[in-house]
Each structure stands twice: as structure tokens, then as C-alpha cells.
Amino acid sequence: MFPLNLPNVLTMLRILAVPVIVVALLDETPNGDAFAAGVFALAAFTDGLDGYFARSRNAVTTFGKLMDPLADKLLIVAALVSLVSLDRLAAWVAMVIIARELAVTGLRAVAAERGVVISASWLGKAKTILQVGAVFALIAFDPAPLWVDILLYVAVAMTLISGADYFLGLRRGLGEHDSRTRAKTEAG
Numbered sequence: 001m002f003p004l005n006l007p008n009v010l011t012m013l014r015i016l017a018v019p020v021i022v023v024a025l026l027d028e029t030p031n032g033d034a035f036a037a038g039v040f041a042l043a044a045f046t047d048g049l050d051g052y053f054a055r056s057r058n059a060v061t062t063f064g065k066l067m068d069p070l071a072d073k074l075l076i077v078a079a080l081v082s083l084v085s086l087d088r089l090a091a092w093v094a095m096v097i098i099a100r101e102l103a104v105t106g107l108r109a110v111a112a113e114r115g116v117v118i119s120a121s122w123l124g125k126a127k128t129i130l131q132v133g134a135v136f137a138l139i140a141f142d143p144a145p146l147w148v149d150i151l152l153y154v155a156v157a158m159t160l161i162s163g164a165d166y167f168l169g170l171r172r173g174l175g176e177h178d179s180r181t182r183a184k185t186e187a188g
């Protein structure tokens with residue numbers, strides 16, 4: 001069982017929203033797109049809330065640290081895959097975004113193993129906002145107007161830029177970590 005606090009409940013609600021969004025999109029029910037867009041927007045909004053409440057109420061938990069980013073990835077990946085299956089999003093766009101998310105998750109795991117923490121950068125936060133906006137717009141508007149396509153390609157560009165930034169941050173962080181480790185070894 002997970003520690004029952006407001007941030008963790010919001011994270012779990014975000015995870016539970018994922019199948020609701022997928023079914024609403026793929027089931028071809030009346031107003032399914034509007035319902036999916038509303039649930040997606042609400043779920044994305046809880047992402048900012050759970051982090052705020054966790055920090056402001058000193059309610060940060062190991063469960064939250066693990067599940068919050070997983071919930072975010074599930075929300076985006078499920079929506080992307082659904083949109084691809086509906087032919088509302090090119091598969092390559094979804095693959096670029098999904099590959100970046102998996103790569104950054106892997107990079108963070110490698111860094112953590114070596115004792116290096118890679119914090120979320122403003123580029124990563126901008127990427128998340130752009131991705132959420134683009135996915136929401138793709139769900140809400142079918143067919144997508146030109147501004148949605150532009151937003152989507154800006155989100156893809158930011159996805160690539162922030163991914164490169166995480167890679168360079170890992171490289172710098174590992175280099176600094178290795179230098180400190182060598183200095184301690186030589187001094188000891």
C-alpha cells in the first residue's frame with residue numbers, strides 16, 4: 001500500500017485517468033473527444049498540484065518520487081498511442097516523444113546508480129507544458145487546425161532539445177562526480 005496523502009492520491013487519480021482517456025478516445029462514443037480532453041486536462045493539472053502539495057506540506061514520499069514521473073509518462077504515452085491509432089498523429093512523432101521519455105528515464109537511473117542527481121530543468125518543464133498542450137489540442141480538435149500542428153512541432157523540437165540537455169547534464173554530472181571521486185582517492 002502507498003502512503004495515503006493528498007499528493008499520492010492525486011498521482012493515483014492521474015494513473016486511473018489513463019484508461020478513461022483511452023476508452024473515451026477509442027470507443028467512438030458521442031462527445032468522447034470532449035470527455036477525453038477534459039479528463040486529460042484535469043489529469044495534467046493534477047501533475048502540478050501533487051508536486052506543489054508534496055513540497056508545501058512536507059509530504060514527499062518514496063512512492064511519490066517513483067510514481068509521479070511514471071504517471072506522467074503513462075498519461076502522455078497512452079494518449080499518443082491512442083492518437084496514432086486514430087490516425088490523428090504521425091507515428092514518428094509519438095516515437096520521438098516516447099523514445100526521449102524512455103532515454104531520460106534510463107539516464108536518470110544510470111546517474112542515480114553513480115550517485116548523481118539530475119534535476120528537472122526549465123527545458124524539461126517547458127517540454128512537458130508543450131507536450132501536454134499539443135496532446136490536449138490533438139484530442140480536442142479533429143481535424144487539427146494549423147496552430148495545433150505548429151504547437152505539436154514546437155513540442156517535438158523542445159522534446160529533442162530537452163533530451164539533449166539531459167544527456168549533456170548527465171555527462172557533466174558524471175564528469176564532476178568522477179573528478180571528486182579521484183580527488184578523494186588521491187587525497188586519502
